[in-house]
Amino acid sequence: MFPHLTSLGIHDPTQIERYTLRQEALKDVLKIYFHKQRGELFAKSVKFKYPRQVKNVLVDSGSHQYKEVTEINRNLTLVIDELNRITTPEQLSESDLKEKILNDLRHLEKVVTSKIHEIETDLMKLK
Known part of the structure; x- marks a missing residue:
């Protein structure tokens, strides 16, 4: 099914x-x-x-x-x-949609911050 x-x-x-x-x-x-x-x-x-x-x-x-x-x-x-x-x-209301977008932004910020930290760590290994 x-x-x-x-x-x-x-x-x-x-x-x-x-x-x-x-x-x-x-x-x-x-x-x-x-x-x-x-x-x-x-x-x-x-x-x-x-x-x-x-x-x-x-x-x-x-x-x-x-x-x-x-x-x-x-x-x-x-x-x-x-x-x-x-x-x-x-069906999201306008306030729910706003909260969802803010949560998506926070998640994106965490992902980007984590990736930047990973790249910086890799760079430090090259010194």
Whole structure:
């Protein structure tokens, strides 16, 4: 019934509560949250990363200029279709959307800070 979710190792899709999808560099990150079980402090979740597909698109046929664009992985779209059949996609209010954007910005800041630290550490090893 849900072959793409099963292929990800999710054997009981009825336990899925919601999911989030965000883009990091050239990857899409899908995080699936499950219903909280009795006795658990936090709901269980799993994360999957899908590389974005890179395509060259003709921008100007006269000068034969191409532009590189990325798009969502086909397998990910199939997984999302199945997830949408299980969950009800959230309709965010303006304040919820603002909070989501702020959370995304905070997450991006952490990722960038961590990467900068990693690069600086690598540089120090070269001295």
